[in-house]
Structures are given as structure tokens and as C-alpha cells.
Amino acid sequence: MSEIKLVFSNYKYVALSLAIFVGLLFPLLLISEYIFLEPYFIAHVNSGTELGLALIVIMVGLAGLVLPMNIYRIKMLQTSKKKMSGGVLGSMIGSAAGACGCGPVGFAVFSTFGSLGATASAFLTNYEIPIRITAIAILALTLYTTSKSIQKECQINLKNQNE
Amino acid sequence: MIKYLISNDVDMGGKRTKNTSRMTSKKGKTNFIFPVIIAIVAVSSIAFLAMSFTDDSSIDTSKQYGTVDTSLGSPILGSSDAPVTIIEFGDYQCPHCKKWFFDTKPIIVENLIDTGKVNLQFLDIAVLGKDSLSASAATYCAEDQEKYWEYHSTLYSNQLGVDNGWANTTNLKKYASNLGLDMDLFANCLDSGNYLQRVLKNTDVSRNVGFSGVTAFMIIGPNNQQDLIIGAQPYEVFKEVIEPML
Numbered sequence: 334m335s336e337i338k339l340v341f342s343n344y345k346y347v348a349l350s351l352a353i354f355v356g357l358l359f360p361l362l363l364i365s366e367y368i369f370l371e372p373y374f375i376a377h378v379n380s381g382t383e384l385g386l387a388l389i390v391i392m393v394g395l396a397g398l399v400l401p402m403n404i405y406r407i408k409m410l411q412t413s414k415k416k417m418s419g420g421v422l423g424s425m426i427g428s429a430a431g432a433c434g435c436g437p438v439g440f441a442v443f444s445t446f447g448s449l450g451a452t453a454s455a456f457l458t459n460y461e462i463p464i465r466i467t468a469i470a471i472l473a474l475t476l477y478t479t480s481k482s483i484q485k486e487c488q489i490n491l492k493n494q495n496e
Numbered sequence: 497m498i499k500y501l502i503s504n505d506v507d508m509g510g511k512r513t514k515n516t517s518r519m520t521s522k523k524g525k526t527n528f529i530f531p532v533i534i535a536i537v538a539v540s541s542i543a544f545l546a547m548s549f550t551d552d553s554s555i556d557t558s559k560q561y562g563t564v565d566t567s568l569g570s571p572i573l574g575s576s577d578a579p580v581t582i583i584e585f586g587d588y589q590c591p592h593c594k595k596w597f598f599d600t601k602p603i604i605v606e607n608l609i610d611t612g613k614v615n616l617q618f619l620d621i622a623v624l625g626k627d628s629l630s631a632s633a634a635t636y637c638a639e640d641q642e643k644y645w646e647y648h649s650t651l652y653s654n655q656l657g658v659d660n661g662w663a664n665t666t667n668l669k670k671y672a673s674n675l676g677l678d679m680d681l682f683a684n685c686l687d688s689g690n691y692l693q694r695v696l697k698n699t700d701v702s703r704n705v706g707f708s709g710v711t712a713f714m715i716i717g718p719n720n721q722q723d724l725i726i727g728a729q730p731y732e733v734f735k736e737v738i739e740p741m742l
Contacts, residue, residue, distance in 0.1 A: 366595075366711070366727045369727050371724065372736075372737060373733075375730075375733060377729060377730045379595040379596075380599055381595070454658070455624065455625050455658035455659050458591060458624075459657040459658055
């Protein structure tokens, strides 16, 4: 928790986190048909889709935490970028899970990627929930390792300064 | 009035900080910022594509039934004299279509179709997988025995995903058998691919309307005024679009 407080004591990281959260949440809700823009803006949760919505919010929330923390870690502590890839990977996997072929991007996917797009779309549709859970697991693991890394590296930096 | 048959026949399962002295190099910075930006831009682009693909200008106003040729579509559900028609564009393997079928359609049937204000016609967009085509063709085989809407309902009730077996030929025949259809007629119809061209033509018509996804509806009023509703939207949206047309 102290690592999260440390990172987000800088308002630039709060702003980055909010930008990531909103920038991912809005398109994902649109793709997954929780919000509609036509004929007018409306939000609607069909019965039985509550779990999918909760997973999207958790996933986007974690991405909003993990990505700025990794940027902080790399920029401020000059550490490796390996852990960053976990956050990006988790976000991308989770985002793709919502791109169901029958959602508002279906025709764009089929037109652009042809039969490969259709096959990928079928997979993403059939395994939407497990894919999102996997993305959340990757993001949670990245959050844990990033927090540990910040904690450890801050202590090392503090020791170096004291010496 | 049409009754919906609900059955489950198959068990299937930054900005850069000022602290640049701590940075190793400019290249290093871009290395980790780029994936984040690319991820956000990718998702945002998909959403933008979704909106931009919804283009009413592609509608050809010279065609029949509003602007859509529904001559090869489903039989009409409700009164053919109803002032307003809903054309539903759907794929039997589409989860959003299934959600609409269970959440919104029953209320539309009760409040608008059964009261004679609205009728509904289904037009296939069999694009999600190979089984989409045979599932749609099977509904027309059922229509030959005057069981189109019953079979249509059975398909959505049994939908389990895309191309994962629930709509293979064996199961399509099983649904027909459960509905009490003449199995010789149905199997001959399905195996001979009698209605595949019809489904493909409907898919072409549906794609040419100009929307971006599979779940879509065109509402056609008494003076041929029309509105598009994209996605598995709730009853309230349909009510707000339809009521001014009545």
C-alpha cells in the first residue's frame, strides 16, 4: 500500500492513471455493449452480464494502477522494464476479450482480418470470461511484483544515500 | 400468438518528468511508454472504427420495405398490417443477439407486437462462424413445416458460443426432432443445402445496410421513415424510437 501512496503522491501519475482508466474503460464498455451511442447515449446491463462488467472494471482499474507504477519504477528507480510488459500484456489480453465479433466492431474485424479475424473472434467470444480472468491474474501478479520491486529498490536507494 | 419455446436440448457442456538526469537515454523512455500508448490507441481506434462504421449514408433508399429487401427473410411475426416494422439483423451464434432475445424481445412482443402496433422480421447475418450459415438455413427448413419462429427460439435457447458444436448438423436435427418436425423432410432440406443461398443473400442485404456489428435493428415507420438501433439495447430505447412513429 505504501508503494501505491508513494507513486500516486505525484499528481502526474494520478493523471496518467485516470487517463489509462478512462481511455480503456470507455472503449471496452462500448465494444462489450454496456454503453450505446445510437440513437442516443445509454448505459445498460443485460441480465447475466454483471460478471463481465465487474471483470472489465477490475481489469481496467488494475491497469490504471500497474502501468503508472511501472513507469514510476523505470523512470525514478532506473530498473528493468521486464515487469512493465506484464501490465501491457494483461491490459491487451483483457481488452481483446471484449472484441466479440457480434459487437460493434465485428464487421471491422472481419473486413480487416478475414477468416483469421473470424477464428480469433470465435475464440474470444467463447472464452471471454476466462480470458478476462487471466488478464486480471496477470495484472494482479504484475502489481504484486512491481510493489515488491519498488519497496526493495527504494530501500536500496535510501541505503546508498545514507552511505 | 407466437409462444417462445425455451428448451435446453444439448448437454455441453507522460508526459516526461523533469528528472531527466536519472533517465538512461531518450530511447529508453520511449521503449516503455510506447507499449502503453499503443495499447490505449489500439483500443480507442477500435471504438472509433465501431462508430465510424455506423454510416447511414450507405442506405439505398430505392429498395423495398423501407430501404431493406426482406423478401428472403423470415416470416412476419405479428400483424402484417402493423404500422411499424422492426427488422432484426442477427446471427444465431451471436451472444448479444441471444441477450436481446431474452431480455428485450419478450417485452416488445407483449407490448408492441401482440397489440398490433408493430411487426417483426428477422434477417440473417450469418458471419460469425461456419455453423451460423447452417443454423440460419435450418430455420428456413423449419419454415417449410410452419415452425420458423419455434425453431428460431429453440436456437437462441440452445446457443452456447461460436462453432463449438451446439449448432452442428446433428444438433440442428435434434432440435427439429424435439419440435416434432417431419425429420425426413427436415434432414433432406438441411443436407441438400436448400436454403444456403437464401441465407447468403440475406447476409449480403444485411451487410449492405451499413452498420458495424451483428446485433442491429431497423425500425420502419408508416411513412417509410426509418431509424437504426445498434446493439442489444433495452426496451425503453425501442419504445422511444417507435412511439413517435405510431
